[in-house]
Every structure is written in structure tokens, then in C-alpha cells.
Amino acid sequence: MTGTATRTALVLQHDPTIHLGNIGPTLEEHGYELRVVEVRTPEDVAAVDPTDADLVVVLGGEMGAYQTDEFPFLEAEKALLRERLDAERPTLGVCLGAQLMAGALGERVYKGDTTQIGYRRVETTEAGASSPIRHFEGVPVVEWHGDTFELPDRATRLASSSDYSNEAFAIGGFALAVQFHPEVTDEMHESWVSDGYNELDEQAIDPDALRRDRELYSARMQEASRAAFSEWLEALPR
Numbered sequence: 069m070t071g072t073a074t075r076t077a078l079v080l081q082h083d084p085t086i087h088l089g090n091i092g093p094t095l096e097e098h099g100y101e102l103r104v105v106e107v108r109t110p111e112d113v114a115a116v117d118p119t120d121a122d123l124v125v126v127l128g129g130e131m132g133a134y135q136t137d138e139f140p141f142l143e144a145e146k147a148l149l150r151e152r153l154d155a156e157r158p159t160l161g162v163c164l165g166a167q168l169m170a171g172a173l174g175e176r177v178y179k180g181d182t183t184q185i186g187y188r189r190v191e192t193t194e195a196g197a198s199s200p201i202r203h204f205e206g207v208p209v210v211e212w213h214g215d216t217f218e219l220p221d222r223a224t225r226l227a228s229s230s231d232y233s234n235e236a237f238a239i240g241g242f243a244l245a246v247q248f249h250p251e252v253t254d255e256m257h258e259s260w261v262s263d264g265y266n267e268l269d270e271q272a273i274d275p276d277a278l279r280r281d282r283e284l285y286s287a288r289m290q291e292a293s294r295a296a297f298s299e300w301l302e303a304l305p306r
Contacts, residue, residue, distance in 0.1 A: 078121035079104045080113070080145060082129030082164065085259050089251035090293050091125070091162075098301045113144035118151040123158045123304070126165030128249065132215050133167035133177040146172040153222075158304050159243045160297075163213055166237070166245035170217035182231045183214035185264075185273055187281045187289075190235045190248060196226035200244070200299040201236045203292040208285040210249040212260065244300055250293040257282050 077100040081087060088095070088102070095102060100123060105112060118124075126145065136142045149172035152159055161169040167177045187208035192201055204227065216232050219225055220239070227236035229248075236246045252260070261268070261275045268275050 074099045075122035076101050076103055076120075077123040077125055078116065079125045079127065080107050080116075080165070081105065081127050082107055082131070085256065085263065086128045086130075087251075087256070088125070088127065089253045089256050090290055091160075091251045091297055094294050094297045094301070095123075095125075098298065100301075107141050107145065110141045110144040113141055113148055116148060118148045119155045119157050121157075123160065123301075124149075124152055125160045126162070126168055127251075128163035128165065128212075131164070132179065133164060133171050133217070134179075134215075142168065148172075153239060153243060156240060156242050160300075161243075161245040162251060163247060163249055166247050167215060167217050169243065169245045170220055170223075170234075170237075173220040173222060175218040175220050177215060177217040180214050180216040180232060183271055184211035184229070184231055185268065185271060186211060186278055187285045188229055188248070190227040190229045192227050193225050195224045195238075196236065199226050199238060200296040200303075201226040201246070203296040203299070204248075204250065204289075207288045207292045208281070209289050209292075210252040210257065211247075212249055213247060216247070241303060242305060250289060250296065253290070254282060254286055257286070 077095050081104050131139045145168050149169055171177045188211045189208050190204055192205050219234050223237040223239050225237050229235050238244050261278050
């Protein structure tokens with residue numbers, strides 16, 4: 069669907085380099101006007117009506133969802149998400165956003181045993197194979213995280229990876245969360261690699277190897293991302 073924007077997508081963004089990426093044009097193609105809120109304080113979140121926007125998108129960030137003392141706005145985001153999910157309003161979470169959705173529903177979010185950085189494969193579950201996440205089956209996707217979470221009781225697991233069982237989940241037909249980063253464009257990836265040399269060195273990861281993988285896998289991931297999120301948006305309740 070294309071044309072004049074008739075709906076609003078409220079985007080909670082924690083870092084200007086971790087933005088909507090390829091999800092932005094897909095939202096606009098489906099008639100959404102984008103409203104980006106740069107989250108820095110609890111007041112930034114308090115100014116948002118939890119149920120007003122047609123869609124809320126919560127993006128990634130360098131902090132962990134459990135670092136609420138250092139980043140007090142995270143508690144405000146979880147409160148917003150709890151109210152929104154209880155109202156069954158359309159919600160999308162990416163990486164940190166997925167963790168905050170799980171935390172909002174009372175589940176533990178914690179540091180994992182490994183750090184995943186690079187293009188990795190996720191495997192869809194039986195439920196995932198009939199969901200929009202099936203478009204990522206066999207397509208290496210960007211991972212850049214070392215945290216994980218327990219799956220909410222209300223959620224259906226859609227995908228797992230070799231290191232983490234919860235890579236994607238859905239709640240009914242109105243909420244979707246992904247632990248990986250399908251939104252990452254080539255420009256975003258280069259920014260992350262260039263700015264992340266210290267972390268890459270700590271993890272003994274060759275930045276040029278990441279760039280080579282980008283050449284191999286990025287185009288397919290872009291296509292899968294557009295297909296998956298287009299399908300999900302089209303199925304949302306009006």
C-alpha cells in the first residue's frame with residue numbers, strides 16, 4: 069500500500085546511529101507518518117500517550133534493559149509498553165526494544181553467556197514458519213548483542229539461534245519483537261563497525277571480515293526485512 073500517510077508510527081530511539089534503517093521506508097510505504105522521540109530522560113517517555121499512536125516501535129541501544137539505575141528512562145519505557153501491550157495496541161520491538169517488551173511483561177532480562185556480533189542465521193520455530201519471520205529463514209541477519217530474556221507467557225516464540233533461544237516472538241497479531249537487527253542498512257553497519265573497534269577487538273572480531281560478510285549477505289537481508297515487516301503491517305488490526 070502506498071499513498072498519503074493516514075496513521076502514525078511513534079518511534080522510541082535511544083541512539084542516532086541505531087535508527088529505523090530499512091524499516092522506515094517500509095512504514096512510509098504502508099501509510100505511516102513517522103514521529104521519532106529521542107529518549108534521554110523519563111520525561112521524554114512520560115510525554116507519550118501509551119495507546120495513542122497507531123504503532124509504537126522501540127529500537128535498540130547500547131544499554132541493557134536491566135540497567136535501570138544508570139538509565140532511568142528504561143523503567144518509564146517498560147511502563148509505557150506494559151500499558152500498550154495490555155491494551156493490545158500494535159507494537160514492534162527491535163533488540164533492546166524486544167528486551168524491554170519482555171521486561172514490561174514481568175520477565176527477566178539479563179546478560180547472556182556469549183556476545184553475538186556479525187551476520188548469523190536464525191531458525192524459525194513451527195509457529196515462526198507460518199509467520200512473517202519465515203522470510204528470514206536461511207538468510208543471515210545482523211546480530212549485535214550479549215543480552216537475552218525469558219519468554220513472556222503471553223508470547224509465542226518465532227525464532228531461535230545457536231546461542232539464544234529467543235530471537236523473535238509475537239503476542240497475538242498485534243505485537244512483534246526481534247532480538248536481531250534486520251533494519252540495518254549498509255550505511256548503518258559501516259557506522260557500527262567503524263565506531264565499534266574497541267568492542268570488536270575485545271571479542272577478537274576482524275572488522276574487515278564483517279565488511280566482507282556484509283557484501284555477501286546484506287542485500288538478501290534487506291529484501292527479507294521489507295517482506296517480513298510489510299506482511300506484518302498489512303495484517304495489523306485497523
